[in-house]
Amino acid sequence: MAYFDDVAQYNQDRWEELAARGMQCTKPMLDLDAEASLALVDPHGVAGNVAGKDVLCLAGAGGQQSAAFGILGATVTVLDLTETQLKRDHETAAHYGLEVRTVQGDMRDLSAFDDGAFDLVHHAYSINFVPDPMPVFREVVRVLRPGGLYMLRCANPFAQDLYSRWNGDGYVLKDRYEDGELNEAPWEFQGFDGNREKVVGARTFRHTLSTLLNGLAEMRLVLLGLWEGAALWDDAGAKAPEPGSWEHFVSVAPPYQTIWTRLDS
Numbered sequence: 365m366a367y368f369d370d371v372a373q374y375n376q377d378r379w380e381e382l383a384a385r386g387m388q389c390t391k392p393m394l395d396l397d398a399e400a401s402l403a404l405v406d407p408h409g410v411a412g413n414v415a416g417k418d419v420l421c422l423a424g425a426g427g428q429q430s431a432a433f434g435i436l437g438a439t440v441t442v443l444d445l446t447e448t449q450l451k452r453d454h455e456t457a458a459h460y461g462l463e464v465r466t467v468q469g470d471m472r473d474l475s476a477f478d479d480g481a482f483d484l485v486h487h488a489y490s491i492n493f494v495p496d497p498m499p500v501f502r503e504v505v506r507v508l509r510p511g512g513l514y515m516l517r518c519a520n521p522f523a524q525d526l527y528s529r530w531n532g533d534g535y536v537l538k539d540r541y542e543d544g545e546l547n548e549a550p551w552e553f554q555g556f557d558g559n560r561e562k563v564v565g566a567r568t569f570r571h572t573l574s575t576l577l578n579g580l581a582e583m584r585l586v587l588l589g590l591w592e593g594a595a596l597w598d599d600a601g602a603k604a605p606e607p608g609s610w611e612h613f614v615s616v617a618p619p620y621q622t623i624w625t626r627l628d629s
């Protein structure tokens with residue numbers, strides 16, 4: 365792997381541990397139908413019918429988006445750093461009687477794929493695990509066909525790393541708003557055994573909105589839309605959530621953004 369630097373190495377170890385403990389996005393989705401699949405991968409109806417399209421789930425293993433695209437009739441390839449995550453794509457595909465191709469690698473090096481190999485690159489939350497998004501954007505543009513779509517879901521950079529900063533009254537803005545590595549608190553989630561887990565997470569980086577949008581523009585990726593919000597599995601509409609809880613945080617600060625672009629042909 366050309367990009368197997370210290371960040372990739374560290375994060376691969378972390379994701380193996382997170383997958384072993386059952387962090388949310390390492391849990392396969394085993395009860396998807398067509399409607400739920402669409403809600404997961406294209407809730408804003410940008411891509412339209414993907415049946416017969418070549419789709420790359422970029423750094424998006426774990427048995428969620430790959431299965432959804434398979435159910436919708438696409439030919440699916442997944443590239444991801446983490447072996448256990450990729451195994452879950454195979455297990456999930458088998459569960460639905462689907463096929464999936466997986467490649468272990470770094471999202472900054474897509475040399476396993478020919479130029480123009482894909483109609484759609486679907487990048488579920490993961491670009492925040494590399495320091496600079498530009499090498500990723502360059503590779504995405506290379507492997508996309510002219511007119512192809514790139515969906516980038518990532519952290520809302522302004523709300524990033526605020527959740528753990530509850531001080532009893534609000535979420536304290538403390539760090540400078542700039543590109544760079546964050547010093548995150550351990551990640552908390554409900555693991556496979558149902559218990560609350562607290563695990564040191566992956567090395568995570570902030571990319572400001574101007575870094576992301578100007579980077580996409582530089583690569584001739586034309587903006588089709590930008591949506592902010594919580595993840596599908598978050599309870600963003602919880603009534604009277606307890607202040608300081610994740611449910612409360614997502615009700616006051618959208619943690620993620622989804623950006624759809626089209627490669628200028």
Ligand SMILES: C[S@@+](CC[C@H](N)C(=O)[O-])C[C@H]1O[C@@H](n2cnc3c(N)ncnc32)[C@H](O)[C@@H]1O
Binds near residue numbers: 471
């Ligand atoms: C938050 S999960 C996202 C995928 C998941 N399917 C979802 O539902 O959002 C992050 C994924 O990014 C992968 N990853 C982290 N750094 C990577 C890198 N440099 N190259 C490729 N994959 C990477 C991890 O192995 C993990 O599977």
